[in-house]
Amino acid sequence: MNEPRKLEVLRAIVEDYVHYREPVGSKALVERHRLGVSSATIRNDMAALEDDGLIVAPHTSAGRVPTDKGYRVFVDQLTSVRPLSAAERHALQSLLDGADDLDDVLERTVRLLSHLTNQVAVVQYPQLGRARVRHIEAVALAPRQVLLVLIADSGTVEQRVVTVGEDLDHDRLALLRQSFLSSSAGKPVSQLGANLAAVMDSLLPEDRAVAAELATGLGTLAASSREDRMVMAGTAYLARSNSDFLLSISPVLEALEEQVVLLRLLSEMASDARGVAVAIGHETAADSLAETSIIATGYGRDDAKIGIVGPTRMDYPATMAAVRAVARYLSKILAGS
Amino acid sequence: MNEPRKLEVLRAIVEDYVHYREPVGSKALVERHRLGVSSATIRNDMAALEDDGLIVAPHTSAGRVPTDKGYRVFVDQLTSVRPLSAAERHALQSLLDGADDLDDVLERTVRLLSHLTNQVAVVQYPQLGRARVRHIEAVALAPRQVLLVLIADSGTVEQRVVTVGEDLDHDRLALLRQSFLSSSAGKPVSQLGANLAAVMDSLLPEDRAVAAELATGLGTLAASSREDRMVMAGTAYLARSNSDFLLSISPVLEALEEQVVLLRLLSEMASDARGVAVAIGHETAADSLAETSIIATGYGRDDAKIGIVGPTRMDYPATMAAVRAVARYLSKILAGS
DNA sequence: GTTAGCACTCTCTCTGGCCAAGTGCTAGAT
DNA sequence: ATCTAGCACTTGGCCAGAGAGAGTGCTAAC
Numbered sequence: 095m096n097e098p099r100k101l102e103v104l105r106a107i108v109e110d111y112v113h114y115r116e117p118v119g120s121k122a123l124v125e126r127h128r129l130g131v132s133s134a135t136i137r138n139d140m141a142a143l144e145d146d147g148l149i150v151a152p153h154t155s156a157g158r159v160p161t162d163k164g165y166r167v168f169v170d171q172l173t174s175v176r177p178l179s180a181a182e183r184h185a186l187q188s189l190l191d192g193a194d195d196l197d198d199v200l201e202r203t204v205r206l207l208s209h210l211t212n213q214v215a216v217v218q219y220p221q222l223g224r225a226r227v228r229h230i231e232a233v234a235l236a237p238r239q240v241l242l243v244l245i246a247d248s249g250t251v252e253q254r255v256v257t258v259g260e261d262l263d264h265d266r267l268a269l270l271r272q273s274f275l276s277s278s279a280g281k282p283v284s285q286l287g288a289n290l291a292a293v294m295d296s297l298l299p300e301d302r303a304v305a306a307e308l309a310t311g312l313g314t315l316a317a318s319s320r321e322d323r324m325v326m327a328g329t330a331y332l333a334r335s336n337s338d339f340l341l342s343i344s345p346v347l348e349a350l351e352e353q354v355v356l357l358r359l360l361s362e363m364a365s366d367a368r369g370v371a372v373a374i375g376h377e378t379a380a381d382s383l384a385e386t387s388i389i390a391t392g393y394g395r396d397d398a399k400i401g402i403v404g405p406t407r408m409d410y411p412a413t414m415a416a417v418r419a420v421a422r423y424l425s426k427i428l429a430g431s
Numbered sequence: 432m433n434e435p436r437k438l439e440v441l442r443a444i445v446e447d448y449v450h451y452r453e454p455v456g457s458k459a460l461v462e463r464h465r466l467g468v469s470s471a472t473i474r475n476d477m478a479a480l481e482d483d484g485l486i487v488a489p490h491t492s493a494g495r496v497p498t499d500k501g502y503r504v505f506v507d508q509l510t511s512v513r514p515l516s517a518a519e520r521h522a523l524q525s526l527l528d529g530a531d532d533l534d535d536v537l538e539r540t541v542r543l544l545s546h547l548t549n550q551v552a553v554v555q556y557p558q559l560g561r562a563r564v565r566h567i568e569a570v571a572l573a574p575r576q577v578l579l580v581l582i583a584d585s586g587t588v589e590q591r592v593v594t595v596g597e598d599l600d601h602d603r604l605a606l607l608r609q610s611f612l613s614s615s616a617g618k619p620v621s622q623l624g625a626n627l628a629a630v631m632d633s634l635l636p637e638d639r640a641v642a643a644e645l646a647t648g649l650g651t652l653a654a655s656s657r658e659d660r661m662v663m664a665g666t667a668y669l670a671r672s673n674s675d676f677l678l679s680i681s682p683v684l685e686a687l688e689e690q691v692v693l694l695r696l697l698s699e700m701a702s703d704a705r706g707v708a709v710a711i712g713h714e715t716a717a718d719s720l721a722e723t724s725i726i727a728t729g730y731g732r733d734d735a736k737i738g739i740v741g742p743t744r745m746d747y748p749a750t751m752a753a754v755r756a757v758a759r760y761l762s763k764i765l766a767g768s
Numbered sequence: 769g770t771t772a773g774c775a776c777t778c779t780c781t782c783t784g785g786c787c788a789a790g791t792g793c794t795a796g797a798t
Numbered sequence: 799a800t801c802t803a804g805c806a807c808t809t810g811g812c813c814a815g816a817g818a819g820a821g822t823g824c825t826a827a828c
Contacts, residue, residue: 151821349664471801490808
C-alpha cells in the first residue's frame with residue numbers, strides 16, 4: 095500500500111467533496127486529478143481509508159464522504175494556510191480604515207470576515223483583564239442610584255447602575271470617586287477589586303458601607319465586563335448552505351444566540367503552529383454544533399477570539415487563511431489606536 | 432349573499448389555516464365550525480371571497496389560503512386583542528424583575544417576547560431625543576484623543592472617541608467639559624447642539640477651535656445615538672417555521688441583520704386604536720420580507736418600537752396580545768427605574 | 769503492487785395508474 | 799331568494815415498477 099498516495103487520495107476526496115458537494119467516486123477522482131493510477135487502484139486506497147475511519151460511503155452505490163476524522167487529517171497534514179489575494183487584502187484594509195469606536199471596529203471586522211468566508215463570523219469583545227484603568231466615573235442618577243462607568247485604556251467603556259442603601263449627595267459621591275480613582279488609575283483592571291478594598295481604610299467610617307457597595311459594583315464591571323459578549327454577522331449564510339445540504343439550522347441558530355456555549359468553546363480552542371484553531375464536527379462537543387466546524391484564532395493583546403462557524407464541509411484552507419489575516423489586521427488596528 | 436356569514440367563513444379559514452398549516456376546504460370548514468349551513472353554501476361564499484381577493488386556491492383541487500388582503504381584513508375586522516393568561520403574565524413579571532441595566536432589560540424583554548410568541552422579536556433602543564442630559568464626561572486617552580461620554584436621564588450612556596487637532600492636557604479638558612456641562616445639564620438632549628454652540632463665546636479664544644471639535648463629537652452622539660440600534664432574539668424560530676412551510680429564510684435573515692431597513696419599517700408603523708401596528712406580507716414594502724408580517728408597537732416615553740417578525744401565517748390575535756402586553760410592562764419598568 | 773473486467777447493489781428518476789380532495793355547476797327543496 | 803344535494807370534472811399526492819446510472823468489491827491477470 096502506497097501511503098503517500100493514500101493521503102493524496104484523501105486530499106482529493108476532501109477537495110472534490112467541498113467543491114462539488116456530493117459524494118465522490120473513484121472514477122471521478124482519476125478524471126479530475128492527475129493521480130497516475132487507475133480507478134481500481136484508487137478503489138483499494140479508498141477501502142483502506144474507509145478502514146481507517148477517514149471516509150464513509152453514505153450507501154453502497156454512492157461515492158465516499160470525509161468523516162470528521164478525515165477532515166481532521168486533512169487539516170492537520172494536508173493544509174498549508176496560504177496568504178490572501180491582493181484583492182482581498184485591499185478590501186480588508188479599506189473596510190477597516192475609517193472606524194474609530196471599538197464597537198464600530200468589531201462590527202466592521204465581523205462583517206468583513208463573514209463576507210470573505212461566506213460563513214457566520216463571530217468576534218469576542220476584548221477582555222478587560224489585561225487592560226488598565228483609565229478612568230472611573232460615578233454619577234448620581236437619583237438619591238440612591240448611582241451610574242458607575244469604568245473606562246479602560248483598551249478603549250472599552252463599561253457602565254452599570256447600582257442602587258445603594260443610603261442617600262448620596264453629589265459631593266460625597268465625588269469624594270468617593272476620587273478615592274477610588276487615585277487608588278486604581280493606571281493599574282490593571284484585574285486588580286481593581288483588591289485596590290478598592292485597600293482604600294477602604296482611608297475613608298470616613300460613615301462612608302465605608304456605601305463605599306463597599308460601590309466597590310462591589312465596580313468589581314462586577316471589571317470581572318464580568320464584556321468578556322461574555324460577542325458580535326456576530328452572516329447568519330444568512332447558514333440558511334444558504336442549508337438549502338443544498340441537510341443541516342438543520344434551527345439548533346445552530348439557537349446555539350449562536352445562546353452565546354455562552356460558543357464563548358466557552360472559543361476560549362477553549364488553542365491555536366496550533368499555524369496560528370489557527372480548528373474544531374471539526376463533534377470536536378465542538380456541542381450536540382447542536384455537531385454538523386458544524388469552528389475556525390478561530392486570538393487577536394489583540396489579551397487574545398480575545400475571532401472566528402467563523404460553518405458547515406463541516408467547508409473550504410478549510412481558504413477559511414483558515416481569511417480568519418488569520420483578519421485577526422492580524424484587527425490586532426494591528428487595535429494596537430495603533 | 433349573506434355578508435356576516437361570509438366574514439365568518441373568512442375568519443374560519445384564517446384560523447384553520449394558521450392552525451393546521453394547509454389549505455382549507457369547504458367540507459373541513461363545516462366539520463370544524465358550527466356554521467349552520469352545508470358545504471355547498473360555504474363553497475358559494477368561498478367563491479365570493481376569492482372574487483374579493485381575500486383568499487386563493489393554490490391549485491384546482493386544493494382548499495383555499497388567505498391572501499395578504501384576507502389577513503388584513505381578518506386583523507382589522509375580526510380580531511380583538513385579548514389579554515394574556517395569568518401564567519403568561521406571571522412569567523412576564525418574574526422574568527423582567529431583577530434587571531437593572533438598560534441593556535439587560537432590553538435583552539430580557541426581547542427574549543421573553545420571542546419565547547411568548549415563538550417568533551423573532553426585536554426591540555429598538557430608546558431614543559435620546561426626548562431625554563435630558565444628565566452628565567457629560569470627557570477623558571483624555573492620548574494627547575489628541577478624547578473619549579466623550581454622554582449620559583442621559585433615560586439611563587442610556589453613549590460614548591465615542593474623537594481625535595482633535597491640538598494637544599489637550601487634563602486641566603484644559605476639565606475646564607471645557609465643565610463649560611459644556613453647565614450649559615446643557617438638565618436640558619433636552621435634542622437641544623444639546625444649540626446649547627453647546629451658545630457657550631462658545633464664553634470660552635477663551637484659543638480654546639474655541641478644539642471646543643468646536645468636541646462639541647461636534649457630542650452632537651453626533653446626541654443625534655445618531657442609539658436610535659439606530661436594536662436587540663433581536665429568536666432567529667431560530669424562523670428556521671423552525673420554515674421546515675413545514677416554504678419561506679426562504681436566507682433573505683429574511685439578511686434583512687434582520689441589515690437593521691436599517693427594519694428600523695425604518697418599525698418607525699413608520701403607526702399603531703391603531705388597539706395600540707398595535709400590523710404590516711402583513713407585501714405591506715412591509717421590502718421584497719425580502721414579502722412573506723413575513725411584522726407586529727409592533729411603541730413603548731416608553733419616546734415611543735421606541737418593540738415587535739416581532741414572523742411568517743404571514745401566524746396567530747395574529749395571540750401575537751398582538753403578547754406584543755402589547757410586553758410593551759406595557761417594559762414601559763412600566765423603564766418609568767419606574 | 770497495479771490493472772481490467774465483471775457481477776452486484778443501491779439510489780434516483782420517470783412513468784402510469786389510482787385515489788382523495790375539492791371545486792363549480794345545475795336542478796330541486798325550502 | 800336562498801340553501802342544499804348531487805354529480806361530473808380537475809388535479810396534486812402517492813405508490814409500484816422499470817430502467818438507468820453510479821459505484822463498489824472481488825477475482826484473475828499483468
